[in-house]
């Protein structure tokens with residue numbers, strides 16, 4: 256049974272990053288207080304534990320079902336979605352001006368962790384609505400907003416992202432779905448694949464955001480426009496009209512997230528699907544990026560969430576499974592007594608906590624980047640948040656797979672059979688490093704755009720700030736000192752490696768792109784390492800005022816991270832500095 260890690264989330268939220276003094280002034284308009292945040296988290300935990308978690312394993316076992324008329328979600332999903340909407344969860348992080356509650360991104364990240372951990376396949380669909388609402392808000396006419404936004408915001412209608420086509424995955428420039436002008440709207444013709452919740456029975460209408468090419472538009476990404484294509488057309492008074500000319504022709508059978516329907520969508524088999532252009536023609540990708548940025552942070556949180564779920568299962572198993580002997584203890588011992596099992600558990604726990612602080616840090620920068628009053632400070636926070644997004648998405652999802660795999664290992668053979676539930680997080684999380692841009696695409700974005708655009712200025716500013724903070728940390732005890740020293744080494748390594756990478760990039764970009772994933776992983780490790788050192792220092796200081804076991808455990812985890820995980824940063828740096836040519840110069844025919 257999943258238990259929301261509330262104590263840990265409160266630590267990150269209030270003690271580490273987003274104290275009331277830091278977040279309160281940014282969110283004065285919604286009357287943000289620490290107490291309000293705690294109440295929300297407690298309610299969310301209750302919802303995750305009592306509504307979503309109980310239908311998680313059944314959803315995995317039975318999956319979504321396709322019929323010619325509709326796609327049927329597994330037992331309990333419709334009721335859960337209704338409860339979700341009635342409780343107002345859909346509105347939590349949507350800005351107030353769009354009708355949402357406008358809660359901080361930092362708080363939303365903790366909320367999303369619980370939702371994804373308790374039932375990733377359920378929350379995947381609902382989490383898309385927020386990005387859809389923001390993309391519509393940024394691009395639609397007032398009339399379109401009035402017609403479509405309110406119900407999307409409340410969750411009465413759900414949203415989708417329709418990008419992928421059989422021949423256009425990572426390369427959206429290849430997409431072929433056609434849009435033909437027809438009076439005040441367009442008619443769309445084409446096929447989209449892999450569309451999450453493209454069809455389902457949870458909401459009365461589905462608002463598809465579809466990328467398509469208007470007849471005569473330029474080739475490549477410059478000729479892509481964004482369209483709003485409702486499943487049911489909407490009358491001027493907001494009531495539902497005729498069924499639009501689109502349908503789900505099949506759903507995929509896949510490795511995980513079985514309850515999330517992954518749909519092949521066919522648009523315009525008859526008279527053409529009616530779609531409304533959002534924003535100017537050929538500007539579709541920039542608006543879709545609004546949706547994708549929010550989604551990429553969320554996907555990073557999926558890596559974290561499934562890791563937390565795997566940790567809880569593995570810890571419980573390791574305390575109750577009896578095998579082997581250890582000197583001085585009655586045999587057989589619980590396997591947690593074996594050093595290697597403790598190593599695996601600490602590896603899982605420390606990486607999970609590191610992901611949590613990394614996600615939270617990016618979210619806090621996003622809060623500052625949209626809310627700070629001072630323009631220069633706001634812009635630099637936004638640049639930092641944008642730099643962090645591919646790192647959070649790429650590193651947390653890759654690490655999530657490692658952690659959930661360790662979870663199976665802790666269970667031994669019982670991890671490989673489905674009964675224990677240890678395999679589900681591993682299967683579910685595997686997609687996270689593929690959709691919303693693969694890790695390769697994230698690392699391209701990090702190197703080409705985020706570093707290339709400002710020649711590393713935002714990264715070097717981040718590194719400078721982290722080193723200054725590490726230098727100033729009050730760390731006296733052995734664990735906090737170990738965390739600080741290892742983090743200082745990792746961040747200094749990141750600084751030097753960034754310089755080497757930029758040099759490579761200016762001489763021959765292919766070299767830099769040959770090591771961009773190891774570089775992205777180095778970023779994730781080093782930045783999270785610095786945040787873990789901060790956590791160790793905060794925990795150490797808090798210990799002076801008493802402890803319920805939380806701070807001691809935090810120090811144990813931070814020390815393990817410093818001594819057994821962060822040294823990986825040195826190996827990655829070596830790969831980045833010395834390994835590029837082995838890829839760039841390797842002829843494809845010899846690979």
Ligand SMILES: Cc1cc2nc3c(=O)[nH]c(=O)nc-3n(C[C@H](O)[C@H](O)[C@H](O)COP(=O)(O)OP(=O)(O)OC[C@H]3O[C@@H](n4cnc5c(N)ncnc54)[C@H](O)[C@@H]3O)c2cc1C
Nearest residue numbers: 416417418419424425449450451517689690691692693695
């Ligand atoms: C369960 C599921 C749900 C999905 N949900 C949605 C959805 O809701 N909406 C939607 O539009 N799509 C969705 N997708 C599609 C998903 O976003 C794509 O699968 C993903 O972007 C990768 O595209 P692709 O599968 O065509 O792989 P490809 O683009 O063919 O990539 C194959 C490999 O080549 C690498 N590669 C490709 N191009 C480059 C490059 N330029 N540089 C370096 N490496 C490269 C990739 O990293 C990858 O390793 C979903 C997919 C799945 C499986």
